[in-house]
Amino acid sequence: MTEPVCVRFAPSPTGHMHIGSARTALYDYLLARKTGGRFILRIEDTDQKRLIPGAEQEIIDGLHWLGLDWDEGPDKGGPHGPYRQSLAKEIYLEHARQLIANDRAYPCFCTSERLAALRESQRQRKENPRYDGTCRNLPPSEAARRMAAGETHVIRFKTPKEGSTAAVDLLRGEIRVENGTLDDFILVKSDGLALYHLAAMVDDNRMGVTHVLRGAEWLSTLPLHALVVRAFGWREPVWCHLSVFLKPSGKGKMSKRDSAQTATEGHSIFIRDLREEGYLPEAIVNWIALMGASFDETEDVFSLEELVRRFDLKHLNPSPAAISYEKADHFNGTHIRLLSVEDLTALLKPVFEKAGYAADGERLRKVAAAVQVRIVTLDDAVAMGGFFFHDEVHPEAHDLVGKGLTTAQSADALRAARELLAAEPEFESAKDEAALRALAERLGYKPGVLFGMMRAAITGQTVSPPLFASMEIIGRKTYLARLEAAEELLRKMVG
């Protein structure tokens, strides 16, 4: 059995929570629960300019919706606070000072204008944009004097110029880079707030994080982070970089802009949209868990509990994965079918209400059962079963005309069916289906042709739950009325 780990999910509240970060959080959760370890939620809000109001709450809501919970976080406290980086400014500053004292970092007084100009000229000379080291070798006394004088400055890491740095990624093995290609990256901004490179390392250490799960876009900065951790003399966490999610086309990383486009095309990468569209949290969990991983040779439908049982970082795949909405739909349909009718009924109630239908208990239960195997999202239930709650239905005239029949013949058939049903008490499919089939035969039509006309008349749709089950649900009075209305419509057309 594995040792208990400590993991953290550390999103920055700068936008909607998407499936990429949801998957990172999921894996954090699975690893923590699997090993009996700790799962921390930490908000990385050091970039005050990019903050979006409400984003933090959306993250918390999204995680809860997915069924994930954590042991420590800004909302529930814990022994390692603060869990919001904007509140830990002093802590980072102290660590930065410590690095300066040890000659592993230095204050840099260059203005961002100068740096921008520097980058520009480097680009024109086709050189790699990099800090030129102007302040790197300032005499310590001068640096201290200028800092004390309150001169605006950032703090940079003193990256070694010789040799190479290697760090181990769990999924890929050793990642090694020449130190000469590394920059003297900034640790603390001129406003005194730390950047990710410092803040995350400090927090991971003070929170006792043993395993860092993060997106593969961090892979190229891994050596930097290893250097920072080592400069402090801390033990390194296990680094595990998760594969990036690619657009469905497989061309390029899923970005905010693309997501806006896919949203207009009916699919979104944002958790709250998926929720709004009628996706089940267990389906989304199942879907994202399997993007870039596999937990069984032949099975692929798993509950959260089952995922906890099976989870192992060894099952993760390092290569980029194109997201597939077809698969999301498949999992959603599968999980809807896995629901008990009671649970589906409860889930469908607000969906019908949102569509303007007052869906009552027993009737809704029957509708849920009728609709269960033929919806992909909860919202589909409205299109499939809305007619159960309408007062009237408005079928297309041409759908009321049986295949190969004239309008008059169709009206006659509808009347015959209505009269047959009117002679009976409440509809019983076992008995009345046979009668209707006999009627079709007597009329010389295939049963399906008659049923098709009746379906259009009663449901107003060409696609619906089974006709007879629908009739039982909707009731004698209603189906007789709709049959009659349909017949009238056809008579009017005949003239």
Added chain:
RNA sequence: GCCCCCGUUGUCUAGCGGCCCAGGACGUGGCCCUCUCAAGGCCAAAACACGAGUUCGAAUCUCGUCGGGGGCACCA
């Protein structure tokens, strides 16, 4: 441009030197079931990027090539 990573069917993947003329799933096509649509069942097409090695033997190891992706901010 520089640095890093990845490379099994259209897509997500299993595979970690012989069990593989490559398994599962989505999607696609066909059949069955059937009052429509689904669901379900059965079947089919579909892949080891390429080239050199290493080895008795390679999808599995090495190198190169070619593809793809990521990163190069006082963002995370």
